[in-house]
Amino acid sequence: MRDKLTSLPDAISLVQDGDTVALQNMATQASPMALVRELIRQGRQRIRLVVLVGGMAVDWLAAAGVIDRLIGAAVTMEQFGLCQQYRRAVEHGRIAVEEISETILNARLGAGARNLPFLPTRGAIGTDLIAQNPENLKMLEDPFGGPPVLACRKLVPDVALIHAHRADRQGNVQYEPTILWPDIGIMPKAARRVIVSAEEIVDTEVLRKHPERTILPGFVVDAVVEVPYGAHPTSFFPRYGYDARFHQAWADAARDDAAAAAFLERFVSGPPDQPAYLEAVGGPETRRRIEAWEDSA
Amino acid sequence: MTSDWRTSPPAADYAVDELMIATLAAQFRDGDQACNGMASFLPVAAFMLARLTHAPDLVWLASAAGLDPRPARIPASTLEAPLWRDSVMYIEQYGDFWDLALNGRWLKKFCVGAAQLDQYGNANNSIIGTSFTRPTIRLPGTAGLADMGSIGKTLYYWVPNHSPRTLVRKVDFVSAAGYLGGGDERERLGLTGGPELVVSNLAVMDFEAVSKRMRLRSVHPGVSVRQVQEATGFPLPVSEGNVSETPVPTAAQVQLIREVIDPAGMRKRDFRRAGT
Numbered sequence: 001m002r003d004k005l006t007s008l009p010d011a012i013s014l015v016q017d018g019d020t021v022a023l024q025n026m027a028t029q030a031s032p033m034a035l036v037r038e039l040i041r042q043g044r045q046r047i048r049l050v051v052l053v054g055g056m057a058v059d060w061l062a063a064a065g066v067i068d069r070l071i072g073a074a075v076t077m078e079q080f081g082l083c084q085q086y087r088r089a090v091e092h093g094r095i096a097v098e099e100i101s102e103t104i105l106n107a108r109l110g111a112g113a114r115n116l117p118f119l120p121t122r123g124a125i126g127t128d129l130i131a132q133n134p135e136n137l138k139m140l141e142d143p144f145g146g147p148p149v150l151a152c153r154k155l156v157p158d159v160a161l162i163h164a165h166r167a168d169r170q171g172n173v174q175y176e177p178t179i180l181w182p183d184i185g186i187m188p189k190a191a192r193r194v195i196v197s198a199e200e201i202v203d204t205e206v207l208r209k210h211p212e213r214t215i216l217p218g219f220v221v222d223a224v225v226e227v228p229y230g231a232h233p234t235s236f237f238p239r240y241g242y243d244a245r246f247h248q249a250w251a252d253a254a255r256d257d258a259a260a261a262a263f264l265e266r267f268v269s270g271p272p273d274q275p276a277y278l279e280a281v282g283g284p285e286t287r288r289r290i291e292a293w294e295d296s297a
Numbered sequence: 298m299t300s301d302w303r304t305s306p307p308a309a310d311y312a313v314d315e316l317m318i319a320t321l322a323a324q325f326r327d328g329d330q331a332c333n334g335m336a337s338f339l340p341v342a343a344f345m346l347a348r349l350t351h352a353p354d355l356v357w358l359a360s361a362a363g364l365d366p367r368p369a370r371i372p373a374s375t376l377e378a379p380l381w382r383d384s385v386m387y388i389e390q391y392g393d394f395w396d397l398a399l400n401g402r403w404l405k406k407f408c409v410g411a412a413q414l415d416q417y418g419n420a421n422n423s424i425i426g427t428s429f430t431r432p433t434i435r436l437p438g439t440a441g442l443a444d445m446g447s448i449g450k451t452l453y454y455w456v457p458n459h460s461p462r463t464l465v466r467k468v469d470f471v472s473a474a475g476y477l478g479g480g481d482e483r484e485r486l487g488l489t490g491g492p493e494l495v496v497s498n499l500a501v502m503d504f505e506a507v508s509k510r511m512r513l514r515s516v517h518p519g520v521s522v523r524q525v526q527e528a529t530g531f532p533l534p535v536s537e538g539n540v541s542e543t544p545v546p547t548a549a550q551v552q553l554i555r556e557v558i559d560p561a562g563m564r565k566r567d568f569r570r571a572g573t
Contacts, residue, residue: 027335027376052390053335053440074422074438078335079373079566082437090435097435099423101443103399106391122399123444126474126486132429147487180362182391237378244373296379297372 004171004224008273011195011223012038015047015159020071022050022109022157022191023057024183025234027078028242031057032163032197034230037268037277040064050157051075052105052182055234056250059083060268062095063260071098071155073105080247084254098133100124104152106182108136111154112190120149160191163231164215165239166206167198171221174213176238184215194220197227199239227274229287235296244295246281302350305549313498314339314564315554316517317455319546320496321408322347324453325355330404332358332394334441335376338564339455340408342371345558346550358404361394361441363387371559399448405490407450410567412436413468414454416511416531418475418492418504420446421468429470439472446473449490457567459497461530476509483509498568500525501543503536512536515543 012035015021021039025031036057039047049067051058054075061067063085070090075083089095100108103123111119120140124130125148130137136153162184164173173196179185188194194216201224207214230236233243233250253263271277278287289295308315321343325331329352331344344357359366363381372379381387388394398404411420422442426433446452452475456463475492476483483491491509495502501515514536516525522540526533546554554564 028374029377072438074440076335076437078376082435087435091432093431096430097438099438101439102390102441103395103444106395110391121444122448124439125447126471126477126483126488127439127443127446128423128429128471129439129443178387179389179392180387181389185389185391235377241379242374242377293379296374296377 001170003169004218004221005169005201006223006225008034008038008225008227009042011035011225012042014193014195014223015039015044017044018046019158020048020050022160022187023054024162024181024187025051025055025057026053026181027055027076028080028247029235029237030163030181030183031055031231031234032161033057033232033234034227034274034277035161035163035195035197036060039066040264040268050155052102054083054086056083056247059085059250059254060264062086062089063254063264064268067095069096069098071100073100073102077247077251080251084251085260098136099129100133101129104129104137104150106186107152108155109182109186109190111152112156113186116154118151118153120151122149125150155190157187157191159193159195160187162188162194162196163236164196164198166200166202167196167224168202168204168207168218169224170204171196171218171224172204172207172214173198173216173221174207174210175215176213179215188216188220193222195223196221197225197230199228199230199236201226229278230274232281232290240290241293241296243281243286243290302547302549305547307545308548308551311546311551313517314568315546315551316543317496317498318342318346318554318564319550320501320543321453321455324494325352325406327352327354329406330356330358331406332361332398332404333375333408334361335374337375337408337410338371338559338567339457341375341380342554342558342564343408345371346553349553349557350550358388358394359384361388361390370557370561371563373563398444401449405451406453407445408453408455409442409445409473410455411442411473413463413465414456414495415465415468415475417477417479417509418452418454418511419468419471419477420454420473420475421470423470423472425469427469442473446475447488449488451490452492454492454495456495456497459499459525459528461528464529464531466531476504479509480507499528502533505534510534513540515541517543518545
């Protein structure tokens with residue numbers, strides 16, 4: 001069996017400049033932030049990012065000049081407001097947005113996973129999203145005589161970036177308590193390469209105790225990395241909540257380009273590895289606070 | 298407390314957010330299924346209020362992630378795990394939620410918040426400006442709203458800041474289909490359902506049956522028709538020729554909202570954020 005356990009730098013070396021990268025993310029939840037920081041540290045450019053709902057990860061990638069196109073349904077940090085660096089980059093034409101609805105994203109990734117040219121949806125019919133995206137969205141007659149549907153062209157990301165609760169060295173991935181967002185359900189099946197960071201790497205014997213929690217077979221995964229608290233500052237249910245203070249600090253910094261750059265230097269390019277990052281964001285006290293879900297009440 | 302909600306008198310002391318919550322709650326009944334997205338404190342409070350009073354069997358898919366949860370109170374996020382604590386089932390978005398929502402038999406009603414809303418009930422959460430590629434303001438994006446507008450749902454809009462900037466003649470971008478250009482345009486695309494009510498901080502609006510234009514149904518106590526018209530970016534005809542006063546919440550409803558559902562006052566955040 002191939003050993004897929006590797007380091008953060010080696011895992012992210014599987015991402016090339018210009019790649020289409022599917023990123024697990026839901027506003028303030030479940031984002032593979034350690035993988036995102038490594039993308040920035042390695043200076044990737046011209047990345048086309050695919051997200052369901054982007055949050056701080058998108059804002060960081062925008063601030064660092066990593067992405068020039070975004071395919072997604074929304075970008076927001078919910079209670080912490082709009083992603084200001086991303087927003088400004090879009091408003092100044094540095095990032096092109098291909099805005100799609102949730103069912104369009106699901107259809108496009110689903111078609112990618114199943115090797116179909118497209119999948120239809122009834123969502124978004126009548127909206128301006130369709131005219132904005134003629135390359136990927138077309139109204140289609142129902143061949144069986146019903147009302148028209150929206151054909152959504154298949155999307156095959158080059159890479160999917162995922163964070164999970166545990167994995168073994170072969171890349172079998174467990175998630176707890178279950179899959180919630182389509183990131184995990186469909187992105188890895190649509191993408192050509194899959195990089196997984198996991199809270200812990202365990203022996204395969206541990207996975208065998210709860211095979212119902214294994215959500216990805218190792219053969220779809222190219223690299224696994226052990227990264228405890230790898231989703232910080234986003235929440236990773238049920239292990240830890242989001243870091244509200246850190247989100248607010250970024251939201252404040254992101255309003256000013258110099259402050260945003262200083263923030264990224266301090267927390268992204270500065271710390272050489274995950275232990276150094278965890279110290280920089282507050283060490284044991286921060287870990288205690290997010291594990292108690294104190295900020296989320 | 299829930300035993301006396303039927304006989305409770307109109308509240309002498311209430312805030313407009315509580316009136317809006319009670320108005321939204323009245324749209325949801327036993328046998329309905331409701332769901333909410335992010336930053337949706339008013340709909341969440343409305344579902345919780347309905348379940349504590351007239352609709353104990355209203356099914357709630359919190360954050361479209363947890364079935365019938367039992368949160369202690371409304372937390373700081375309407376998307377994060379504390380809202381879906383003690384769920385009966387976790388709903389997977391790709392495999393479960395959109396199947397249940399797209400099917401048409403369930404989740405027939407949906408509450409929508411949007412940056413702009415126009416006279417035909419089209420909603421915009423995408424961009425402000427005339428160019429999609431170089432917008433004046435890049436808004437969050439449509440998320441699941443574009444889907445909800447086109448799959449036969451009855452839509453209830455909530456507008457915390459009724460102004461000519463939020464209620465506009467024509468939206469800058471149609472992120473969610475209302476009645477499009479009015480008349481039968483929605484029907485001609487094969488779309489059913491559509492906008493039903495607009496509950497703002499000043500008034501309640503509905504849509505005229507043939508033209509599908511928004512019109513004024515009731516004004517909140519202390520608000521004049523003229524005040525509503527001046528705060529609206531298009532002419533607002535009066536529903537059925539006369540305009541009534543929006544019923545105020547009952548004392549029991551206000552007490553439930555303040556003491557049980559949302560003691561931390563999260564619902565006020567919708568109003569602070571409005572217009573920014």
